[in-house]
Amino acid sequence: MNRVAVTGLGLVCALGNTVSESWKRLIEGECRILPMRDPGSPAYKFRNGAEAWDFKPLDHFTEKDLVMLERFALLAVVAAREAVTQSGIRFEGELRDRSAIITGSSVGGQFTEEEGYIRLYRENISRVSPLTIPRTMANAGASRISLEFGIHGPAYTIATACSSSNHALGQAFWMVRNGQVTAAIAGGSEAVFAEGLLRAWEAMRVVAPDVCRPFSADRKGLSLGEGAGMLLLENWEHAKARGAPIVGEVIGFGMSSDAHHITQPCVEGPAKAMLWAIRDACIGPDQVDYINAHGTGTQANDVTETQAIRSVLGKRADSVLVSSTKSMHGHTLGAAGAVEAVACLLALKHGLVPPTVNFTVRDPACDLNIVANAAQHAQMQVALSNTFAFGGLNATVVLKRAET
Amino acid sequence: MPEHVETDELAEKVLRVIAHTQRIPPESVSLDSTFEALKIDSLDGINIVFELEKEFNIEIPDDGVQNLRSVRDTVEGVRKLVEAKNLAVPPGAA
Numbered sequence: 429m430n431r432v433a434v435t436g437l438g439l440v441c442a443l444g445n446t447v448s449e450s451w452k453r454l455i456e457g458e459c460r461i462l463p464m465r466d467p468g469s470p471a472y473k474f475r476n477g478a479e480a481w482d483f484k485p486l487d488h489f490t491e492k493d494l495v496m497l498e499r500f501a502l503l504a505v506v507a508a509r510e511a512v513t514q515s516g517i518r519f520e521g522e523l524r525d526r527s528a529i530i531t532g533s534s535v536g537g538q539f540t541e542e543e544g545y546i547r548l549y550r551e552n553i554s555r556v557s558p559l560t561i562p563r564t565m566a567n568a569g570a571s572r573i574s575l576e577f578g579i580h581g582p583a584y585t586i587a588t589a590c591s592s593s594n595h596a597l598g599q600a601f602w603m604v605r606n607g608q609v610t611a612a613i614a615g616g617s618e619a620v621f622a623e624g625l626l627r628a629w630e631a632m633r634v635v636a637p638d639v640c641r642p643f644s645a646d647r648k649g650l651s652l653g654e655g656a657g658m659l660l661l662e663n664w665e666h667a668k669a670r671g672a673p674i675v676g677e678v679i680g681f682g683m684s685s686d687a688h689h690i691t692q693p694c695v696e697g698p699a700k701a702m703l704w705a706i707r708d709a710c711i712g713p714d715q716v717d718y719i720n721a722h723g724t725g726t727q728a729n730d731v732t733e734t735q736a737i738r739s740v741l742g743k744r745a746d747s748v749l750v751s752s753t754k755s756m757h758g759h760t761l762g763a764a765g766a767v768e769a770v771a772c773l774l775a776l777k778h779g780l781v782p783p784t785v786n787f788t789v790r791d792p793a794c795d796l797n798i799v800a801n802a803a804q805h806a807q808m809q810v811a812l813s814n815t816f817a818f819g820g821l822n823a824t825v826v827l828k829r830a831e832t
Numbered sequence: 833m834p835e836h837v838e839t840d841e842l843a844e845k846v847l848r849v850i851a852h853t854q855r856i857p858p859e860s861v862s863l864d865s866t867f868e869a870l871k872i873d874s875l876d877g878i879n880i881v882f883e884l885e886k887e888f889n890i891e892i893p894d895d896g897v898q899n900l901r902s903v904r905d906t907v908e909g910v911r912k913l914v915e916a917k918n919l920a921v922p923p924g925a926a
Contacts, residue, residue, distance in 0.1 A: 491855035495879070555885065558878040 431664035432604045432679075434827075435672040436515030438507035438615070439770045441655030441757045442478035446510060449482075450757070451774050454782040455803040459756050461639045461651040464621065472626055474635040478653030478758025479621055496562065497572060498537040499619035503656035503763075504569030505576065508613050512577065515660040515672055517611060519577045528609045529570045529583040530600045532592025532616030534762035534817075535625065536566035542624045569617055569656075581609055587762070590722075591683075592616050593657065594765030594815040594823035598681030600661050601825070610663045615766030617656030626652070632691075640725030640759070642752035642784050643734075643798050645791035650724040653758020657766030659773075676773040677828040679810070680709025686820030693728050693816060698736035701822035702812060706740070709810075709826040713741045716748055717808035718781055720768045722816045723752025724759055729816065734794045749806055751799040755785045765815040769825055772811040776829035779807050842914065843907045849887050850903060853880045865903045880906070888914055 442460035443450035453460065464477040480503065485494055488506050497505070508529075519527055540563040544556035562568060567585040574583045582603070586595045593616025600614030620626070629635050629652060636649035659678075667674055682704025686697030706713060722733055738745045753771045754760075760767050775781050780803050787800040809829050816822045843863060851858040854876060861870065867877065877900055881892050884906070890913040900906050 495853070495855060496875075555882065558882045559875070562875065 429605050430607055432601050432677060433662050433664045433667040433672070433674045434659050434676045434678060434773055435517065435662045435667050435674060436511035436513070436660030437675055437770050437773065438510030438514075438658040439655070439767060440480055440483055440503050440507050441657075441760060441767055442481055442653055443757050445480075445482050445506070447770060447774070454753060454756060454771055454774070455780055457756070457783045457785045457802055459639060459785050461653070461756070461758050466621070468623070468626065473630050474637050474651075476639055476651060477621060478651060480654050496559065497568060498540050498563045499654070500533055500537055500617045501568040501572055503619060503654065504531055504615070504617035504658070505572050507615060507617065507656035507658040508573045509576070511613060511658040511660040515662065517660060517662065517672065519579050523610055524578055524580045526610040527579045527581045528600055528603055528612040528614075529573050529579055530596040530612060530614045531567070531570040531573075531585045532587070532594070532596040532762045532765065533566045533569065533585060533618055534587055534589045534592050535618070537564035537568060538619070538622040538625045540564045542622050545624070573613055579613075588821045588823070589817035589819055590759070590761050590764055591815040591817035591821045591823040592762035592765070594813065594825055595683065597659060597678070597765055597769055597825050598683060598823055601678040601681050604661050604663055610666050612661045613658055614661055615656065615658035616763040618760050618762040619654045620652050620761060621654060634726050636725060639786050640755055641786040641788060642721065642723035642725040642755050643730050643750075643791060643794040643796065644787045645789040647725045647727065647730065649726050650754070651758045653754070653760040655757060655760045655763050655767055657763055657770045659766065659769060674830045676776055676830045678825065679828045680705045680711070680826030681824070682706070682708055683821070683823045685822070688820055690820070691818050693732045694820070695732050695735045695739060697820055698722070698733060698814065698816050698822045699739045701824040702736065702740045702814065705812065705824035705826050711810060711826070713744050715810050716741060716744060716812055717806065718749045718772065718775060718811040720772045720811060720813045721750050721752045722814040723754055723784065725752070725754065730791070731793045733814065733816070734796055737796060745796065747797055749781050749799050749804065749808075750796045751781055751784045753782050755787070756782070765813060765823065765825065769813050769827060772813045772827045776808050776811055776827060780805055842911055845887060846884065846907045846910055847903065849883045850880055850906070853883050861903060863904050863907060867901055884910055890914060890917055
């Protein structure tokens with residue numbers, strides 16, 4: 429089996445348009461869940477969101493590109509470009525066939541779909557844009573990435589709600605580890621601020637009226653965010669041979685399904701995902717230093733996640749550092765795993781844990797070592813990144829600090 | 833082809849729709865431009881057809897779409913459909 433290096437990172441989210449901009453805000457503990465640009469009419473029950481505030485498509489694409497690609501795909505492509513640039517990899521010769529692109533998105537291009545529905549059902553016009561399918565399809569980002577870099581290997585998109593991009597990362601990790609491909613661009617993207625989708629989230633009554641406060645006793649729900657995260661995964665020897673910058677390592681992946689309830693979380697499913705991931709990494713629970721929790725800020729998730737962590741890590745759960753960066757960049761849904769994997773790798777690299785902000789009151793039911801409100805220095809080797817999706821689909825990635 | 837046909841209002845409108853849909857400067861589109869020269873591929877073509885249908889309130893049949901290769905083909909195709917529509921529904925008809 430091959431070791432799997434991470435040689436490039438890309439990030440676009442409410443915290444910034446690049447990894448470095450976002451990292452600065454992550455360690456400063458800056459909450460970018462702010463009043464939404466469109467408050468809705470009538471107003472949504474929640475007024476804040478974590479939009480990719482500084483993202484200006486025309487800084488990255490031509491007007492013609494914008495005709496063909498919608499927001500979630502644009503975000504994916506920009507993050508992929510950053511990861512590829514950092515890695516310095518060149519997709520030439522056989523590497524074109526031996527590289528994969530695996531992305532996650534829970535819903536794909538909602539804006540275009542909704543425009544079509546407005547024509548059909550509000551305006552009674554039976555013809556919709558012929559670009560509806562290529563703009564809407566969940567693989568639009570993956571396909572554009574393959575076109576831009578001339579990658580001919582496996583390329584596909586996984587839609588497992590909030591676990592989409594952890595499933596994508598895990599799949600890509602296993603493919604590189606098993607030697608099916610030499611390199612992979614893996615991650616995910618989501619653009620949630622489309623009216624119909626926001627109304628659907630509103631109807632579920634899980635969105636906090638103000639901001640999400642993961643693990644805090646006064647938490648009232650999640651905050652929606654948009655963005656993209658991409659990782660360049662590469663066969664370790666290949667990366668070393670070309671002198672690539674090694675940002676970190678992926679060492680394990682585990683997944684499970686609850687088979688319990690379509691939306692209500694349980695302890696066993698998430699625990700199994702973490703357990704299989706730790707076993708896949710061939711480490712013990714005592715070696716886990718940091719967990720970037722799923723930590724949505726809903727009453728149910730944070731309690732069950734706490735219990736799941738306790739059941740898997742045992743005594744280690746008293747000391748393992750835990751934070752939910754969703755408190756700053758929001759819940760980016762299909763992009764969450766990738767965005768948070770980037771945060772984990774940077775935390776390991778810099779020895780600095782980004783905090784759970786908006787944290788006000790300890791909850792006895794969430795009795796973990798929560799890094800609250802301010803970043804914390806810590807020497808760490810291994811981090812877990814959790815995602816637990818509606819539908820009861822759980823995925824955990826194990827990341828390791830780059831050897832120096 | 834007589835000069836007045838080259839520069840009539842309908843042709844100008846078609847040229848504008850093509851330029852806008854392709855996000856290219858209007859002056860880069862002329863009656864003599866081919867789709868190949870304008871880098872209009874099959875997907876662009878159906879998008880242009882969609883916009884033309886909206887602009888002229890016509891329905892362009894699928895088999896007509898596949899034969900479009902140039903701006904002139906497009907203008908003449910649209911002209912025929914607009915004329916047919918006008919014949920079918922005389923001005924002032926209920």
